[in-house]
Amino acid sequence: xxxxxxxxxxxxxxxxxxxxxxxxxxxxxxxxxxxxxxxxxxxxxxxxxxxxxxxxxxxxxxxxxxxxxxxxxxxxxxxxxxxxxxxxxxxxxxxxxxxxxxxxxxxxxxxxxxxxxxxxxxxxxxxxxxxxxxxxxxxxxxxxxxxxxxxxxxxxxxxxxxxxxxxxxxxxxxxxxxxxxxxxxxxxxxxxxxxxxxxxxxxxxxxxxxxxxxxxxxxxxxxxxxxxxxxxxxxxxxxxxxxxx
Amino acid sequence: xxxxxxxxxxxxxxxxxxxxxxxxxxxxxxxxxxxxxxxxxxxxxxxxxxxxxxxxxxxxxxxxxxxxxxxxxxxxxxxxxxxxxxxxxxxxxxxxxxxxxxxxxxxxxxxxxxxxxxxxxxxxxxxxxxxxxxxxxxxxxxxxxxxxxxxxxxxxxxxxxxxxxxxxxxxxxxxxxxxxxxxxxxxxxxxxxxxxxxxxxxxxxxxxxxxxxxxxxxxxxxxxxxxxxxxxxxxxxxxxxxxxx
Numbered sequence: 178x179x180x181x182x183x184x185x186x187x188x189x190x191x192x193x194x195x196x197x198x199x200x201x202x203x204x205x206x207x208x209x210x211x212x213x214x215x216x217x218x219x220x221x222x223x224x225x226x227x228x229x230x231x232x233x234x235x236x237x238x239x240x241x242x243x244x245x246x247x248x249x250x251x252x253x254x255x256x257x258x259x260x261x262x263x264x265x266x267x268x269x270x271x272x273x274x275x276x277x278x279x280x281x282x283x284x285x286x287x288x289x290x291x292x293x294x295x296x297x298x299x300x301x302x303x304x305x306x307x308x309x310x311x312x313x314x315x316x317x318x319x320x321x322x323x324x325x326x327x328x329x330x331x332x333x334x335x336x337x338x339x340x341x342x343x344x345x346x347x348x349x350x351x352x353x354x355x356x357x358x359x360x361x362x363x364x365x366x367x368x369x370x371x372x373x374x375x376x377x378x379x380x381x382x383x384x385x386x387x388x389x390x391x392x393x394x395x396x397x398x399x400x401x402x403x404x405x406x407x408x409x410x411x412x413x414x415x416x417x418x419x420x421x422x
Numbered sequence: 423x424x425x426x427x428x429x430x431x432x433x434x435x436x437x438x439x440x441x442x443x444x445x446x447x448x449x450x451x452x453x454x455x456x457x458x459x460x461x462x463x464x465x466x467x468x469x470x471x472x473x474x475x476x477x478x479x480x481x482x483x484x485x486x487x488x489x490x491x492x493x494x495x496x497x498x499x500x501x502x503x504x505x506x507x508x509x510x511x512x513x514x515x516x517x518x519x520x521x522x523x524x525x526x527x528x529x530x531x532x533x534x535x536x537x538x539x540x541x542x543x544x545x546x547x548x549x550x551x552x553x554x555x556x557x558x559x560x561x562x563x564x565x566x567x568x569x570x571x572x573x574x575x576x577x578x579x580x581x582x583x584x585x586x587x588x589x590x591x592x593x594x595x596x597x598x599x600x601x602x603x604x605x606x607x608x609x610x611x612x613x614x615x616x617x618x619x620x621x622x623x624x625x626x627x628x629x630x631x632x633x634x635x636x637x638x639x640x641x642x643x644x645x646x647x648x649x650x651x652x653x654x655x656x657x658x659x660x661x662x663x664x665x666x667x
Contacts, residue, residue: 248643275650277642316644357665397522397660398493399561405520405653412657413665415642420602420658 178225179207180216180314182321191240193217193226203228203236214241218319248318251418253279253367255340256407257333259286259374260293263301265404266326270305272404274312274322276411279367281309283326284333288376293327302326330382333371334389340369345378345386346406347393356394356410360417368414370394372406423470424452425461425559427566436485438462438471448473448481459486463564493563496663498524498612500585501652502578504531504619505538508546510649511571515550517649519557519567521656524612526554528571529578533621538572547571575627578616579634585614590623590631591651592638601639601655605662613659615639617651 181199195203195217203209209228217226217238223246226238256273260266260283273281285293302324309322337343342365347353371378371391378386387393396409426444440448440462448454454473462471462483468491471483501518505511505528518526530538547569554567582588587610592598616623616636623631632638641654 246643272650272653275644275646276654277644315647318644355665355667357661358667361667397664398491399520399522399563399660401520402560405517408517408650408653409521409657409660412654413661415644415654416602416658416661419642420600422600422603422606 178214178216179203179209180218180317182310182314182319183217183219185219187217188219192229193224193238193240195236195238196234200234200236204231209236216244216317220320223319246317248277248316249320250277250279250415252365252414254411254414255280255282255336255367255369256372256410257282257284257328257336257369258372258403258407259284259378260289260291260327261374261403262291266305267308269404269407270308270322270324271312272408273411274309274318275316276408277316277318277415278322278407278411279320280323280325282328282333282336283324284328284330284371286330286374287379287382289374290376291374295327298327330385334385336369337389337391340367341365342368343371343389343391344368344394345371345383345391346373346396346401346410347378347383348395348400353393353395356396356413357417359392359394360414370407370410372403372410375403423459423461424448424454425463425562427555427559427564428462428464430464432462433464437474438469438483438485440481440483441479445479445481449476454481461489461562465565468564491562493522493561494565495522495524495659497610497659499656499659500525500527500581500612500614501617501655502527502529502573502581502614503617503648503652504529504623505534505536505572506619506648507536511550512553514649514652515553515567515569516557517653518656519554519563520561521653522561522563522660523567523652523656524565525568525570527573527578527581528569529573529575529616531575531619532624532627534619535621536619540572543572575630579630581614582634582636585612586610587613588616588634588636589613589639590616590628590636591618591641591646591655592623592628593640593645598638598640601641601658602662604637604639605659615652615655617648617655620648 225241230237313321470486475482
């Protein structure tokens with residue numbers, strides 16, 4: 178059954194009204210008819226609803242039942258990544274949304290090959306948010322990942338005040354803790370994890386991170402590309418937090 | 423420093439001779455010169471070597487030193503996936519190679535949208551193996567993942583004899599074990615993990631798997647697409663096996 182994330186303006190329990198992109202998707206892409214059912218959810222609740230009318234610009238639906246489900250990780254995770262090419266950002270946003278991340282920050286770092294172009298940022302932000310929404314629906318999550326692009330290095334460092342545990346991906350070294358050890362020895366309610374761009378985190382940036390209390394973490398002995406590392410992190414956290422023993 | 427996986431024919435210690443694609447890469451893409459250094463490795467060993475001559479069809483190198491490194495997971499992991507589109511297979515092969523998988527099987531399953539076309543298989547196999555080799559080099563592994571494509575469902579089921587622990591990805595259910603629980607309660611030296619195509623594993627296939635001793639495993643409460651599930655599995659295994667506590 179198809180799933181749509183709706184805004185609170187669409188909800189007038191026991192009725193729902195859908196317009197815009199989702200209207201087009203239900204009517205034209207899925208070719209649904211009267212009495213067809215879909216899942217509808219906002220950030221907190223999920224309903225099964227039935228189509229009661231299809232007009233020229235809206236779908237009306239009625240609640241069949243509310244269902245209880247929880248697809249969210251127990252803790253909030255923000256991945257901050259050095260700015261990379263648009264196609265790679267899109268791939269990462271897709272994977273992270275599906276794997277339960279709550280926020281993604283694209284940061285201008287020293288070794289980012291892609292430089293910011295303010296004129297294109299609005300258009301990009303809309304596109305990225307659309308990818309996140311679709312991946313969220315596909316994965317049956319309810320909360321769409323928040324996305325911040327074109328964030329400066331200075332702004333990123335300030336984010337440390339918003340997170341209990343601030344980490345960065347680092348090459349293997351005997352001095353670095355593994356993610357496994359850290360999760361078992363620290364207390365936290367949310368995590369900020371910094372990953373470098375293709376060419377890695379610079380020496381100056383590493384110094385900044387250490388001085389601001391970010392901890393270097395090893396993600397295994399293999400060298401992971403910048404789009405694989407965020408996926409690795411989210412999968413490892415899900416394994417640790419959601420795997421019943 | 424650039425890294426190349428070489429065949430044993432290239433090794434005549436303390437000398438090495440490189441021809442073919444890697445010759446082209448060293449000479450034309452990287453524009454290396456005499457005395458430049460590279461990493462060379464076969465399945466077991468890694469050397470730093472220095473270029474001693476560049477001819478019209480070969481690069482000659484001499485050993486500087488052998489280095490000891492281990493980027494392989496402690497256990498062999500084979501991911502078998504329902505046949506999906508070429509681009510998705512390529513993405514999965516790239517990610518899995520980088521994350522330490524030892525083998526990938528593309529299986530004809532009931533809900534595979536892509537049907538096999540024997541005439542194109544040889545060309546595809548060569549391309550997939552090239553992607554695996556490049557991802558292996560990039561990640562600093564030495565062993566290139568083995569790839570089997572166009573494998574029938576019957577052949578896949580027989581693979582159970584080659585693996586200690588045979589698993590398949592299944593939707594969340596209270597009856598299914600988590601991967602975490604399973605890894606802590608079972609003994610194994612290698613793992614075979616079956617993942618469905620986009621539309622999932624069919625009921626008949628689920629029955630076959632259960633009858634052949636494959637165990638259903640939950641990969642968290644979110645619905646993962648077929649190209650994300652293999653990455654999740656490999657990251658979780660690396661986290662569990664390679665994270666020092």
